[in-house]
Amino acid sequence: xxxxxxxxxxxxxxxxxxxxxxxxxxxxxxxxxxxxxxxxxxxxxxxxxxxxxxxxxxxxxxxxxxxxxxxxxxxxxxxxxxxxxxxxxxxxxxxxxxxxxxxxxxxxxxxxxxxxxxxxxxxxxxxxxxxxxxxxxxxxxxxxxxxxxxxxxxxxxxxxxxxxxxxxxxxxxxxxxxxxxxxxxxxxxxxxxxxxxxxxxxxxxxxxxxxxxxxxxxxxxxxxxxxxxxxxxxxxxxxxxxxxxxxxxxxxxxxxxxxxxxxxxxxxxxxxxxxxxxxxxxxxxxxxxxxxxxxxxxxxxxxxxxxxxxxxxxxxxxxxxxxxxxxxxxxxx
Amino acid sequence: xxxxxxxxxxxxxxxxxxxxxxxxxxxxxxxxxxxxxxxxxxxxxxxxxxxxxxxxxxxxxxxxxxxxxxxxxxxxxxxxxxxxxxxxxxxxxxxxxxxxxxxxxxxxxxxxxxxxxxxxxxxxxxxxxxxxxxxxxxxxxxxxxxxxxxxxxxxxxxxxxxxxxxxxxxxxxxxxxxxxxxxxxxxxxxxxxxxxxxxxxxxxxxxxxxxxxxxxxxxxxxxxxxxxxxxxxxxxxxxxxxxxxxxxxxxxxxxxxxxxxxxxxxxxxxxxxxxxxxxxxxxxxxxxxxxxxxxxxxxxxxxxxxxxxxxxxxxxxxxxxxxxxxxxxxxxx
Numbered sequence: 001x002x003x004x005x006x007x008x009x010x011x012x013x014x015x016x017x018x019x020x021x022x023x024x025x026x027x028x029x030x031x032x033x034x035x036x037x038x039x040x041x042x043x044x045x046x047x048x049x050x051x052x053x054x055x056x057x058x059x060x061x062x063x064x065x066x067x068x069x070x071x072x073x074x075x076x077x078x079x080x081x082x083x084x085x086x087x088x089x090x091x092x093x094x095x096x097x098x099x100x101x102x103x104x105x106x107x108x109x110x111x112x113x114x115x116x117x118x119x120x121x122x123x124x125x126x127x128x129x130x131x132x133x134x135x136x137x138x139x140x141x142x143x144x145x146x147x148x149x150x151x152x153x154x155x156x157x158x159x160x161x162x163x164x165x166x167x168x169x170x171x172x173x174x175x176x177x178x179x180x181x182x183x184x185x186x187x188x189x190x191x192x193x194x195x196x197x198x199x200x201x202x203x204x205x206x207x208x209x210x211x212x213x214x215x216x217x218x219x220x221x222x223x224x225x226x227x228x229x230x231x232x233x234x235x236x237x238x239x240x241x242x243x244x245x246x247x248x249x250x251x252x253x254x255x256x257x258x259x260x261x262x263x264x265x266x267x268x269x270x271x272x273x274x275x276x277x278x279x280x281x282x283x284x285x286x287x288x289x290x291x292x293x294x295x296x297x298x299x300x301x302x303x304x305x306x307x308x309x310x311x312x313x314x315x316x317x318x319x320x321x322x323x324x325x326x327x328x329x330x331x332x333x
Numbered sequence: 334x335x336x337x338x339x340x341x342x343x344x345x346x347x348x349x350x351x352x353x354x355x356x357x358x359x360x361x362x363x364x365x366x367x368x369x370x371x372x373x374x375x376x377x378x379x380x381x382x383x384x385x386x387x388x389x390x391x392x393x394x395x396x397x398x399x400x401x402x403x404x405x406x407x408x409x410x411x412x413x414x415x416x417x418x419x420x421x422x423x424x425x426x427x428x429x430x431x432x433x434x435x436x437x438x439x440x441x442x443x444x445x446x447x448x449x450x451x452x453x454x455x456x457x458x459x460x461x462x463x464x465x466x467x468x469x470x471x472x473x474x475x476x477x478x479x480x481x482x483x484x485x486x487x488x489x490x491x492x493x494x495x496x497x498x499x500x501x502x503x504x505x506x507x508x509x510x511x512x513x514x515x516x517x518x519x520x521x522x523x524x525x526x527x528x529x530x531x532x533x534x535x536x537x538x539x540x541x542x543x544x545x546x547x548x549x550x551x552x553x554x555x556x557x558x559x560x561x562x563x564x565x566x567x568x569x570x571x572x573x574x575x576x577x578x579x580x581x582x583x584x585x586x587x588x589x590x591x592x593x594x595x596x597x598x599x600x601x602x603x604x605x606x607x608x609x610x611x612x613x614x615x616x617x618x619x620x621x622x623x624x625x626x627x628x629x630x631x632x633x634x635x636x637x638x639x640x641x642x643x644x645x646x647x648x649x650x651x652x653x654x655x656x657x658x659x660x661x662x663x664x665x666x
Binding site: 043045047055059061070076079218221228229235237239242244257262265268269273326331333 | 394
């Protein structure tokens with residue numbers, strides 16, 4: 001696989017699911033002590049990665065769980081944030097300024113702060129009340145969030161089968177390597193066919209809407225300098241659809257949760273107009289060892305792995321390094 | 334003013350603020366009876382128009398107030414939606430399918446439903462528990478939402494000066510006509526300068542993020558078939574900024590709330606790179622009769638009026654009717 005360091009990938013993913021005992025101990029302690037609400041705070045990609053877990057809580061829990069942008073939380077505050085609040089941060093490098101300021105803000109309000117990061121000596125890890133450390137550069141944080149939310153909702157009587165889910169997640173590293181392997185030719189073909197494409201239209205819903213936003217903003221725009229638009233499956237028919245033409249590159253992310261029908265509706269419509277519809281559907285991957293009832297929950301991880309392959313092939317065919325930045329951490333602001 | 338029907342505009346806006354007594358009576362009754370949470374449900378533009386009021390509640394209230402996409406709410410459900418819930422819908426025509434289905438969903442869950450629309454015989458008006466009717470085609474719904482939220486938070490002891498705010502809103506129709514008049518040459522100049530521009534990059538934050546999304550998706554994309562990207566001020570530095578070049582049309586929406594500094598940071602950075610930065614700043618408008626402490630709250634209305642002028646001039650210079658659709662309500666789906 002192109003620029004895929006399999007041992008490193010396995011080690012990184014294994015380090016995320018290995019946090020299970022620490023996460024469970026933490027959740028159990030928090031539930032036993034009691035708290036009123038949960039904030040999931042990030043910036044850019046780490047903000048988008050919180051959305052599936054706000055979505056999960058909305059549909060199945062009466063606990064107030066809210067994703068928030070770090071910089072806006074600091075600027076606007078939140079009247080519900082206080083001593084009875086728990087706040088989760090994730091940061092690959094542990095050095096994101098917006099998140100560091102938000103940790104300080106939340107702690108000043110008396111909230112209990114949790115940080116997932118790959119660097120124990122980083123500012124994020126040092127500033128939070130409790131840091132749970134995976135391997136350096138481990139990404140994404142979905143496994144940790146699934147374990148945290150699954151255990152939490154399970155303790156509240158709002159989630160069935162947590163133990164089974166957590167057991168199955170142990171096999172995730174190897175499962176995702178298989179996903180990557182299967183995705184490789186699909187990714188290469190997509191990249192080859194879109195070598196000259198300068199605009200992509202992205203659609204996703206349910207627990208994949210966060211990844212839709214992330215892939216549009218943090219990969220295609222930030223890392224490939226490609227223009228995009230991104231729209232939620234439920235919003236597609238209320239505006240952006242008018243942009244679709246026969247040759248528009250329409251990228252649809254399809255998962256396996258209860259919003260699948262909304263995304264199907266988009267696809268069915270788009271195929272009547274557009275000849276360049278690409279559907280990345282997690283259902284195409286066997287995910288051996290994951291029970292049918294949990295497939296929807298791991299879809300963000302599956303999709304991240306599949307599109308990770310696409311990114312590497314876009315980098316190759318477009319001869320545009322994913323690490324190249326004009327401004328971010330290059331210019332001061 | 335180009336295609337501006339002043340008597341009609343005045344009549345429509347007057348009909349929205351004239352709902353004050355009905356809104357206050359409704360809020361008072363709901364507060365007296367008690368309820369646990371508030372949902373603000375829409376689709377496309379009416380969804381985006383709810384965001385300022387979720388934002389207002391987040392920063393100042395401990396009540397759970399959540400904006401939701403009509404179609405997703407139906408597909409995913411919400412564990413907090415029930416007999417102790419109040420749900421607000423807005424719909425210009427009163428015929429949006431997604432919203433009609435969501436009203437049925439919410440009523441089936443036992444929630445109390447409120448509808449703001451211009452048509453008393455429309456499905457939305459007929460299906461909700463209580464419909465509050467403005468003039469046909471009256472838009473936007475910000476005045477009604479401000480009155481509703483202001484009264485509600487005031488009754489909860491979380492908002493000061495509601496009576497004064499509501500008194501001042503009575504002058505809104507005339508104030509907004511003055512805004513439109515002042516914006517006219519600005520709008521014409523922007524349109525003339527961007528006659529050939531095929532891509533706009535929109536940024537806004539705080540209570541203007543909803544309008545940023547709306548203007549990008551429902552006006553530039555839907556009504557002008559122009560490509561755009563839209564990003565929240567707090568998210569700008571985490572991805573999309575890499576797309577900015579010297580000649581990118583960057584449109585910044587600036588208001589007067591506590592997030593102003595986040596948008597200022599975007600502007601300061603962008604001006605170092607880009608020669609085509611346009612800032613639509615509500616501070617440029619006198620808004621005679623609106624107290625300084627309420628200017629930030631009415632910013633979405635001011636901006637809607639200013640950009641309404643821009644839309645009409647874009648229509649003119651681009652010779653592309655705002656009413657032209659390829660697909661929406663043209664094709665079935």
